Amino acid sequence: MNDLVSGGEASDEIRVLHVDDDAALGELVATSLERVNGRLSVETVQSADAGLDALADETFDCVVSDYDMPGRDGIEFLRVLRATHPRVPFVLYTGKGSEEVASDAITAGASDYLQKEGSIDHYGVLANRIVTLVEHERAETTMNDAQRLFSELADRTTDVLWLVSAEWEEVVFINDAYEDVFGQPRERLEANPRAFLEPVAPGDRERLEAAIEALGEGVSMDIEVGVVTPDGTTRDIWIKGEPITDESGTVTHLGGFTRDVTERTERERELASAERQYRAMFEDPNILVGVLEPDGVVRDVNQTAMEYIEGDLDDVLGEPFAETPWWGDDDALRADVDEWVARAAAGEYVEFEADITGTDRMRTVSGTFRPVRDDDGTVTAIIVSDRDITERTDRERELVRVRDLLEKTERIADVGGWEIDAETMDVFWSENLFDILGIEGDEEPPLEGALDVYHEEDRATVANAVEAGLEDGESFDIEVRFLTPTEDVRWLRVQGVPVLEGGDVVTLRGAVQDVTEQKRDERELMRQNERLEEFASVVSHDLRNPLNVASGYLDLARETSDSDALAEVGRAHERMNDLIDDLLTLARTGDHVREETALDLASVAEDAWRHVPTGAATLEVASTTTVYADRSLLQQLLENLFRNAVEHGSAGPPSPTPAHAVEHTSTDSRREGETGADDEGAVTVTVAARPDGFVVADDGPGIPAEARERVFDAGYSTSESGTGFGLAITERCADAHGWTVRVAESERGGARFEFTDVRTS
Template identity: 35%
Template structure:
């Protein structure tokens, strides 16, 4: 057996030293004895021989004593076993030796049994030294380990009644170390109440000789809940009984939070209304959520795992472009591409994809959403937006929550109010319309919101001095039983209102005409009836002739009435008309006397119904012939915004000018009084204006304005 205990024996008698060495080595083959004859050489040997396990020294030596040698050894080797083996024994020397750190003291004897005692003393001292050294080394390594680890390292006795070692307790538990040193079970106060029984069972398990590997909650000193991971092992003595328990406690709160977040993430992924999946670099499915199965119309995940996502693109060029971008940029977001389901149905999807490398393998992580319906809605909205932007109706949105501010307004609405979109958006009725109209508008909005029904109303608008009429319809939009928006549509009804006004005016004139005709017809009819009765009574033919004259006057009135009624018809399609040509035609048809003269100069082309315009000229020229002298001259020409017809006859007195267009008005007893009334009907039907003024030569001048020039 190789020696395992090295002994340094120092004695000033070389022969004795060699004898002791030989004897000890024969007594125990684990001994190896080194001999020196002086303390100085002994110290040098210790410094050169690092593996000395025990020093045996004589006391009485020439240069110094064994106690001096002991002090020198203790300066450099405070724990090395040192046995003072001397022939000069006394209690005083023994006491001094022990006080200076000697491990043992033994007096030399005459028999060989003394060497056996020395061997036993040396072995016991070395074993104790080595045991202490190993324990210290173990403690040192444990301390180093504890100081270099974020864990709480601990050692308890088997009954958890004595704390043998602990490190990092305050860092993990946020509780004072002094408390657990005083009461080893104090750490249980830091265990979450719901987990304490579980921890007690684990402690009992280790006390019974079984290891544990558990996680549980703790409550830190600041009241925050954390998580710890504990691994513990029982330590057995030579008899197989548990003498202590050792282990570590590690703070795993962050990991538990990550695990919790991961669980939540997985739950979110599984419940997302979007397909979430991972594929290999060549497109084969690795993992997916249920929505992926649904989007691709698969029966199960297994069915998709047998396919490649790259096979499901409708256009391979789109697929390659997407993959190139992902690999070059690392990720792509919001890419829209056309794909197909396993059943062959085509769909538009929006893809977000990222390239990922794990354990040297390349993967593609994707999120895919079916946007077919959304694209169709967007296209419909775009078409609707185009319609809205180009609509002739003024369309707008009003925010109910913010004092009825305008949210949207199309160009027609902007034109209506004379403001741009930037000037309209965010403005209230008071800022847009002002005054009484603003108040009325806001009241309409309030009524719409309160009644939750569509409202229709009409209003006037005054922009740049022009009056227009509008019909507005507003409808409440309700979300979650709350009116949030008002949608409005306003239509220009100016033409309709003007037509209605013309119709009312024409109706009034027809009433006037009916009254006049009734009166005018009554007289000749009564005369004809009376003459007819006299003719029957007297058989005098003169009465018949006069009755016929009355009937002729009635027929003349009838013809005039028919002419007026014709002009009441809605003007048919208009076209550019040459006034000079119309004037020449009418001059011929009226059959003016030779003495009359018609002069036409600078007559414009106008937009009119040719037949209606022809009747207008006929009636005015006929009126001139009827009321003027035989040599009357008529002038026809253009003026700013229209044309005129003027004569040099007697004219129309200013007091009579407001009456000449009234049905039945005439200055001649045999006249019908409907000619100029017909003229006014024609002018009104064209939306023109007519007035009578003095002519430049003293006659009557008819000016027709608000006439659109022909192009």
């Protein structure tokens, strides 16, 4: 049985078991004790065995037993009793007392020894002995229970429980939790009561020492400090201490507890960080933020969100979010908002993108509905946040439009695009490039595989160009052959341009165009030119041989005759030679210039002037410029213009009619018979630069307005001596450069040839 057989306050009943073989005396003792002290309740039995049975069945606070009884005497009864009830108070109450019996009783574990007497005062003494013994036992039991509970608490708690002397020189009590919190053995603290200061973070040590000193002076301590553990981590601890004083108020001991609050402080820091993040997000001028109740009612919104609508904060607080002005009058969108709120209220993280009403236009936003839960996991609020992505979506739409335009342009121009990542060497081909190469699918090959599409004789050319582009940042423009899947050979023009960042090539990109037909046309044109050259040479040879024979006979005839007819034949021969020269020049003038160089207009003009029989004519270079042209063609152009001006602008035998003057005559602003030449009949030719080209003008008779449309026709001439090919050659030279030529009247009434679309600098 429990040693604490009964307990309670001083007013509680005390149950007494009285064992005496004399029944009458037993009744007398019981009655007397109950009369003397009303707290006592006495039950009497007549033998030790009966007493043991009673104790086995019931609870008693004290046992009073006679010594001399049949069977077991009082001391034997006590010995048996102590085996099961070691702490119950036991009074040996006998009329046959002796010092020997008393000694044996105390040795056997009796609480007290008292001899029987008959006076009423004697029963008062016995009652007092019983009450004193029971209350002492109850107090000890209570103290032991408290100590046991405290010890159990100290062993089980993770808090450090401590009690030290007032001067902090002796550790009265410390539990095992100290070693876990401070990382030191208890023995170290017991040897040095201030050893716990050693692991305290240096920045907190002085503050803790001041608090300890104040505690010794009677001031409560409540402080949080950091403790550096043996593994180098810092943990936060909370120390709470109180002074313990005696009856005079003098501090005798210091006691308290120390608790590891690292997790709490970490949570507090996390909460503070989350609060700062929330405030930063809430105050972010680029983010629209709102806080909703789980049912979607607006609890708060930030200023940024309010800038998107007309109205005040009070107009939206307390309103269902879906019914606020941000969503306009779009019922379908409002229904979506209600759905998003419901999903978030159910714990889902909802992402959305929508068009909302702005003060200036519809704005596109992208955001989230984020549920906020309490410790139980219940959604207590919803945070809705979004960003204005209008500009981004506008750019994306524009990008889609540009890409679509680029794809269509690629297909119309039959051009494909490509790109190589300089770091990964990944290859990208546009869709049209797959079509140009005749490759099915949409997966680009690796770089080596991409080079395999080219003709084996041209792969090195492409590889070297790509390598130079990636390593040295060089652009390239090459024409190479490639093999179609059906083994057809086609020509590609491949262009590449490096993209640089910080001086390094990050990408090499370019375009591919199928120029097979162009190459065929070029070869056909070359063959035609070769045939034309062959034809011109044959014609020249076949015409000049008979002409030379005729000229020889003409010379023989002149030796024997000086007939005017022979002179006419000579002039006819000269005209035929001029025609042959001009025809050859016209045939050999190309359609375009392959290479242009920077030329000084004045220098070329002066060279051309020296190659023309100019007589008394004068060249004036009014201004010059740098012209990008083929020097041979430019000089030929100027020579023809100079020759035309000199031959048809100088004074000579009058023509039968003004209309039969050389290749350019004019009656626009002159009286019949007038010319612009000086009194001696010399013409002045002027060369001048203009912003987009140059001008060649003279002061001769000019070209009639009605003839200006035909002067460049091959074979057209109003002169009997002209071949009609000079100005045609001039136009051919201009066309080969991509220039435009126009005929007008000069300031002096002569011919003015204006050349525009000329590349100058």
